[in-house]
Amino acid sequence: MGGYILRRTLLVVPVVWGAITLLFLAFFVVPGDPVQTMAGDRSVTPQVRQNIEAKFGIDKPLIVQYGKFWNRLVHGDLGESYRSGRKVNSILGSAAPASIRLAFWAIMIQVVIGIGTGLVSAIKRYSFIDALTTVSTTMLLAVPAFVMGYILIYMLGVYTFQHSFPAWLKFPVQGIGPNRWGLFVIPLGGQWRFLLMPALTLASVQTALVARMARGSMLEVMRADYMRTAAAGGLSKKTIFLKHGLKNAMIPVVTLLGLSVAEMIGAAVLTETVFNWPGIGSSIATAITFLDAPIVLGLSLVLVLTYVFLNLAVDLSYAFFDPRIRYGGASA
Numbered sequence: 562m563g564g565y566i567l568r569r570t571l572l573v574v575p576v577v578w579g580a581i582t583l584l585f586l587a588f589f590v591v592p593g594d595p596v597q598t599m600a601g602d603r604s605v606t607p608q609v610r611q612n613i614e615a616k617f618g619i620d621k622p623l624i625v626q627y628g629k630f631w632n633r634l635v636h637g638d639l640g641e642s643y644r645s646g647r648k649v650n651s652i653l654g655s656a657a658p659a660s661i662r663l664a665f666w667a668i669m670i671q672v673v674i675g676i677g678t679g680l681v682s683a684i685k686r687y688s689f690i691d692a693l694t695t696v697s698t699t700m701l702l703a704v705p706a707f708v709m710g711y712i713l714i715y716m717l718g719v720y721t722f723q724h725s726f727p728a729w730l731k732f733p734v735q736g737i738g739p740n741r742w743g744l745f746v747i748p749l750g751g752q753w754r755f756l757l758m759p760a761l762t763l764a765s766v767q768t769a770l771v772a773r774m775a776r777g778s779m780l781e782v783m784r785a786d787y788m789r790t791a792a793a794g795g796l797s798k799k800t801i802f803l804k805h806g807l808k809n810a811m812i813p814v815v816t817l818l819g820l821s822v823a824e825m826i827g828a829a830v831l832t833e834t835v836f837n838w839p840g841i842g843s844s845i846a847t848a849i850t851f852l853d854a855p856i857v858l859g860l861s862l863v864l865v866l867t868y869v870f871l872n873l874a875v876d877l878s879y880a881f882f883d884p885r886i887r888y889g890g891a892s893a
Contacts, residue, residue: 573869580865581858585630588854589623595643595852617643639859644851649859652844659737660840663759664825665746670764671771676814679775694772701769707831710762717758732758735837759836763828767821774817778810819875826864
């Protein structure tokens with residue numbers, strides 16, 4: 562197990578290097594002038610341009626800038642924003658909690674609603690619940706996450722205000738609200754009203770995929786020989802389902818949940834922008850608009866590391882769901 566974890570951890574190095582290098586090079590390919598972007602509508606004299614370029618080191622050759630960039634990273638410095646002059650480390654410290662909380666509740670929705678709905682649909686196969694699950698998941702998969710966000714905004718943040726709906730059905734559509742949390746992720750007071758729509762939007766597509774996967778996986782497990790053997794042995798349906806079926810059915814579902822993190826990272830940029838949620842995704846979107854390379858590169862590095870290590874955790878979780886799985890070349 563230790564050797565496997567070490568090998569997988571070492572693979573992080575080329576993955577992170579490749580992702581960040583591509584992003585770094587992209588800023589020298591896309592059209593735009595970061596100096597003029599910083600200045601806005603004001604004209605920039607040659608002397609001012611020279612001073613700004615010298616301050617941020619963007620007057621140096623590409624290879625020199627690349628070397629200085631990695632030298633800062635090795636020392637834990639993510640750089641300094643072109644636009645505001647703030648340290649990217651400080652921006653990360655401000656934005657990360659909001660993104661973590663939003664991602665946490667989106668994952669909870671996927672796990673509770675997605676897996677729960679899928680399992681019930683499998684147990685009640687060909688029932689009204691199964692048909693309803695199939696139709697609703699198909700509809701969710703057909704609607705992009707950001708479109709779902711605008712639909713929820715109109716339904717709960719516009720339509721309910723235009724008509725005589727009770728106050729509890731009228732939701733705020735922008736911002737993070739009072740920013741009151743208990744145990745870091747538990748919304749306090751009216752905080753949940755600001756959290757609900759972004760979390761539902763971020764989780765919508767992946768919840769449908771998880772429900773589909775849970776249903777299909779459970780149906781496959783229920784047809785397995787060992788399930789019939791357990792039933793022939795006189796075990797109750799509850800025992801067969803919980804002890805013999807559930808863990809085996811969860812292996813592909815856990816894999817999908819791990820992969821959904823990547824989709825969630827991409828969707829978070831749009832979701833946070835739609836709802837003006839002050840997280841890492843919206844910070845990256847704003848920085849791209851102003852060609853603020855240090856923010857984009859620094860925050861993207863954090864997202865890449867998060868994705869890689871979460872996938873490692875998913876791989877290691879397989880041994881819990883199926884004891885036959887071993888790591889490091891050991892035989893079962």
